[in-house]
Amino acid sequence: MSRGAKAVIALPDLSQGNARRDIDARLDEAAGLAEAIGIEVVEKLHFRIRGAKAGTLFGSGQVEMIAEAVDRTGAELLIVDASITPIQQKNLETGTKAKVIDRTGLILEIFGERAATSEGRLQVELAHLDYQAGRLVRSWTHLERQRGGFGFLGGPGETQIEADRRLIRDRMAKLKKELEQVTRTRTLHRARRQRAPWPVIALVGYTNAGKSTLFNRLTRADVMAENLLFATLDPTMREIELPGFDKAILSDTVGFISELPTQLVAAFRATLEEVISADLIIHVRDISHPDSDAQRQDVEQVLADIGAGGEGGAPMIEAWNKIDALPEEEAESVRTEALRREEVVVISALTGEGVDTLMECAGEHLRKGAKVRHITLSAGAGEAIAWLHANGEVVAQRNEGAETEYEVRLSDADWARFESRWPQPA
Numbered sequence: 001m002s003r004g005a006k007a008v009i010a011l012p013d014l015s016q017g018n019a020r021r022d023i024d025a026r027l028d029e030a031a032g033l034a035e036a037i038g039i040e041v042v043e044k045l046h047f048r049i050r051g052a053k054a055g056t057l058f059g060s061g062q063v064e065m066i067a068e069a070v071d072r073t074g075a076e077l078l079i080v081d082a083s084i085t086p087i088q089q090k091n092l093e094t095g096t097k098a099k100v101i102d103r104t105g106l107i108l109e110i111f112g113e114r115a116a117t118s119e120g121r122l123q124v125e126l127a128h129l130d131y132q133a134g135r136l137v138r139s140w141t142h143l144e145r146q147r148g149g150f151g152f153l154g155g156p157g158e159t160q161i162e163a164d165r166r167l168i169r170d171r172m173a174k175l176k177k178e179l180e181q182v183t184r185t186r187t188l189h190r191a192r193r194q195r196a197p198w199p200v201i202a203l204v205g206y207t208n209a210g211k212s213t214l215f216n217r218l219t220r221a222d223v224m225a226e227n228l229l230f231a232t233l234d235p236t237m238r239e240i241e242l243p244g245f246d247k248a249i250l251s252d253t254v255g256f257i258s259e260l261p262t263q264l265v266a267a268f269r270a271t272l273e274e275v276i277s278a279d280l281i282i283h284v285r286d287i288s289h290p291d292s293d294a295q296r297q298d299v300e301q302v303l304a305d306i307g308a309g310g311e312g313g314a315p316m317i318e319a320w321n322k323i324d325a326l327p328e329e330e331a332e333s334v335r336t337e338a339l340r341r342e343e344v345v346v347i348s349a350l351t352g353e354g355v356d357t358l359m360e361c362a363g364e365h366l367r368k369g370a371k372v373r374h375i376t377l378s379a380g381a382g383e384a385i386a387w388l389h390a391n392g393e394v395v396a397q398r399n400e401g402a403e404t405e406y407e408v409r410l411s412d413a414d415w416a417r418f419e420s421r422w423p424q425p426a
Contacts, residue, residue: 003037003039004038004039004040005076005077006040006042006073006077007034007040007041007075007077007078007079008041008042008043008044008066008069008070008073008077008078008079008098009027009030009031009034009079009081010045010058010078010079010080011030011045011047011082012047012057012080013046013047013049014049014052021291022290022291023046024290026081026291027044027046027081029257030044030079030103032208033103033106033107033110034079034106036110037106037113039077039079041079042073042074042075043073043075045065045069047059047062047065049062054087054088055087055088056088056092057080057082057084057088057092063095063096064095066078066095066096067095067096070096071097075098076098076099077098077099077100077101078092078093078098078100078101079100079101079102079103079106080092080100080103081102081103082102082103083102083103083104083259084102089102104259105131107257107260108124108127111124111127112124118182119179119182122175122178122179122182123179125171126179129168129172130172132168133169133172198245198246198247198248198249198417199245199248199249199279199280199366199413200248200249200250200277200279201242201248201249201250201278201279201281201282201362202251202275202278202280202281202282203215203250203251203252203284204253204256204275204281204282204299204303205255205256205283205285205286205299205321206255206256206257206285206286206289206298207255207257208255208286209255209285209286209321209322210286210321210349211252211253211255211284212252213350214319214321214347214355215238215250215252217352217355218240218250218355218359219238219239219240219250237249237250237251238250241359242359242362242363242366243359243360243363244363244364244366244367244391245363245366245391246386246387246391248362248366251275251278253272253275254272256298258294258295260298260302265302265305265306272302272306272308275303275306275314276306276307276308276313278308278314279314279366279413280314280316280317280362280365280366281303281308281313281315281316281317282316282317282318282358282362283296283299283316283317283318284319284321284349285318285320285321286322287320287322287323287326287334287346288322315365315368316343317343317344317358317361317362317365318341318343318344319347319354319358320334320338320344320345321348321349322348322349322350323335323346323347323348323353324348324350324351324353334346345357345358345361366411366413367393367409367411367414368411370393370409370410370411371409371410371412372395372407372409373392373410373415374405374407375388375405375406375407375424376400376403376404376405376406376425377404377406377422378402378403379402379403379404381422384418384422385404387418387421388406388408388410391414391417391418392408392409392414393408394408395408
């Protein structure tokens with residue numbers, strides 16, 4: 001199925017009226033996922049479901065309504081905004097006479113098209129194979145990446161055969177070995193960075209919250225920052241200036257999403273380890289989105305799943321982004337609410353409002369817990385002396401012959417960085 005294919009979206013609402021998400025926002029997000037890979041959404045349907053049907057998920061009358069919409073609009077594709085079983089997929093295809101893809105398959109297709117690095121492509125292919133292994137696959141693009149995606153929507157060279165599970169298992173084993181090597185390399189790079197005298201700040205957030213726009217503003221980089229879901233997949237790291245530090249490392253990470261496929265959480269664990277090892281996490285939120293609070297919960301859940309949230313995790317600041325997208329009266333109310341909270345800064349990554357305040361707040365967090373350290377350096381240790389002035393607060397210094405004793409307020413993390421480069425006698 002080519003780009004520009006027409007699709008009908010069907011959203012099954014199983015919440016029994018207890019949904020924490022706005023139905024229209026959920027439909028818009030599903031449409032955004034489809035449009036991210038060039039699919040034209042021609043109709044969006046929403047159905048309340050009292051009890052999921054084992055064979056079709058939807059009730060028989062609802063399946064007929066979906067089939068009528070597919071026929072009327074000439075759609076080739078039905079997107080079910082939920083996870084469905086292989087038998088449900090097969091029966092829905094029979095009932096609607098359209099190709100059916102579920103939310104997990106659609107997200108995997110986007111990731112397959114967007115992954116730019118060899119690591120990203122390995123992770124996506126592994127996730128795709130894990131997803132396919134338990135399904136009744138009727139069309140699969142075999143074991144080569146013949147196009148951007150991985151065969152859900154078809155493409156050149158597609159073969160109409162059932163996936164050979166033994167080939168899938170062999171390929172998955174090979175991919176896991178390759179990814180283990182990538183993880184080892186990444187761990188070495190991270191260990192080197194931790195010995196370097198700069199803190200690491202990780203940007204996290206729901207997809208399309210504005211992380212890449214903020215990243216570009218802070219780093220003057222040109223990371224893809226479009227109004228698209230999952231515009232960024234591969235982690236990007238750049239140096240930035242930070243008050244109280246000579247420099248810091250900023251990491252832009254993949255956006256999170258509700259019901260993120262478990263295969264992707266597992267496959268991208270190595271990438272998300274950048275968040276686990278960060279000194280500070282900045283959670284970028286689209287405060288103008290009707291489901292902003294629900295999105296926050298989704299992000300926090302993924303962070304908890306990878307071991308980066310909660311007690312023992314890095315400190316976190318919330319950056320309430322897109323304040324410029326709100327009407328002025330509502331924006332003022334949001335600013336007032338933010339002032340009541342210690343860990344919140346209101347910003348617009350697009351206009352620059354609040355970004356300097358955010359960086360000052362980040363610097364303060366990284367200096368929290370600082371203690372006065374006694375450091376003795378020779379007059380020739382110019383680089384170490386400059387580093388102390390840039391990264392700590394020199395509260396006193398005494399010259400003693402050829403050496404100078406400094407009293408410097410440094411955090412535990414900065415003290416460890418200093419000691420790794422200029423060890424002090426015990």
